[in-house]
Amino acid sequence: xxxxxxxxxxxxxxxxxxxxxxxxxxxxxxxxxxxxxxxxxxxxxxxxxxxxxxxxxxxxxxxxxxxxxxxxxxxxxxxxxxxxxxxxxxxxxxxxxxxxxxxxxxxxxxxxxxxxxxxxxxxxxxxxxxxxxxxxxxxxxxxxxxxxxxxxxxxxxxxxxxxxxxxxxxxxxxxxxxxxxxxxxxxxxxxxxxxxxxxxxxxxxxxxxxxxxxxxxxxxxxxxxxxxxxxxxxxxxxxxxxxxxxxxxxxxxxxxxxxxxxxxxxxxxxxxxxxxxxxxxxxxxxxx
Ligand SMILES: Nc1ncnc2c1ncn2[C@@H]1O[C@H](COP(=O)(O)OP(=O)(O)O)[C@@H](O)[C@H]1O
Ligand SMILES: [Mg+2]
Numbered sequence: 001x002x003x004x005x006x007x008x009x010x011x012x013x014x015x016x017x018x019x020x021x022x023x024x025x026x027x028x029x030x031x032x033x034x035x036x037x038x039x040x041x042x043x044x045x046x047x048x049x050x051x052x053x054x055x056x057x058x059x060x061x062x063x064x065x066x067x068x069x070x071x072x073x074x075x076x077x078x079x080x081x082x083x084x085x086x087x088x089x090x091x092x093x094x095x096x097x098x099x100x101x102x103x104x105x106x107x108x109x110x111x112x113x114x115x116x117x118x119x120x121x122x123x124x125x126x127x128x129x130x131x132x133x134x135x136x137x138x139x140x141x142x143x144x145x146x147x148x149x150x151x152x153x154x155x156x157x158x159x160x161x162x163x164x165x166x167x168x169x170x171x172x173x174x175x176x177x178x179x180x181x182x183x184x185x186x187x188x189x190x191x192x193x194x195x196x197x198x199x200x201x202x203x204x205x206x207x208x209x210x211x212x213x214x215x216x217x218x219x220x221x222x223x224x225x226x227x228x229x230x231x232x233x234x235x236x237x238x239x240x241x242x243x244x245x246x247x248x249x250x251x252x253x254x255x256x257x258x259x260x261x262x263x264x265x266x267x268x269x270x271x272x273x274x275x276x277x278x279x280x281x282x283x284x285x286x287x288x
Pocket of ligand 1: 016018024026044045046047048049050051052053
């Protein structure tokens with residue numbers, strides 16, 4: 001691949017300093033590149049370091065060793081931090097940490113104000129972002145009175161308004177019900193189709209399956225990376241890592257074990273149906 005990466009994570013190790021004398025090592029020699037326009041999914045068991053890694057992608061955390069470069073800008077350089085955050089936006093799992101305004105629309109406008117977006121444009125961007133997450137009716141409400149899922153919608157709206165080149169979503173829709181999540185992901189897919197780079201940390205298979213590339217984390221290291229199809233082939237290894245595979249994959253393995261011509265490594269229901277139609281199942285006599 002000849003493209004320049006948007007983000008380079010080079011040999012990064014990171015420890016949390018919990019007291020003056022105690023540190024908790026989390027990331028260990030993590031290297032990874034995120035290319036412009038990519039859709040990257042990050043999966044891993046709880047505590048494997050996904051959130052810690054995500055926070056490195058726009059300098060919320062900086063490496064204890066190694067470097068993170070965003071468009072060549074080192075996240076350790078404090079003078080570049082603003083530009084880095086404009087390039088890589090992040091939505092956390094716990095939206096309370098991101099809410100700053102006293103009413104919803106101020107919250108969504110906050111980042112735009114900070115970067116000096118003119119008033120008229122700001123208004124248009126806030127309107128558009130609130131509409132995208134279906135929260136226009138809540139624009140005058142105090143965010144602290146909203147449910148967890150509604151706060152997550154607002155946190156996503158903040159980033160839609162900012163329109164970063166790359167959006168990092170760290171379990172950003174975990175409190176939204178499955179229908180709502182589907183709508184929000186349709187919005188994110190549209191942003192991706194328009195060229196936005198997406199990095200999503202998720203437990204939801206529907207998101208992992210559509211990624212260009214999947215990163216599997218375990219104990220602060222990258223355990224595997226590859227296309228969803230190549231990753232989900234390793235179902236035994238994934239099981240050891242306490243990770244799931246898509247339902248269609250489980251079904252396909254079950255059928256394959258009973259009837260080997262049926263392909264085992266399928267990742268979607270559509271593929272499963274195609275395989276059912278392709279395979280000539282032996283006819284069995286049905287006794288009357
Ligand atoms: N602020 C913190 N202070 C100390 N330890 C932390 C902090 N945040 C996370 N950790 C520890 O770092 C490890 C990785 O956490 P995290 O990056 O949140 O993993 P994940 O997002 O995959 O669940 C865990 O052992 C967790 O307890
Ligand atoms: Mg996490």
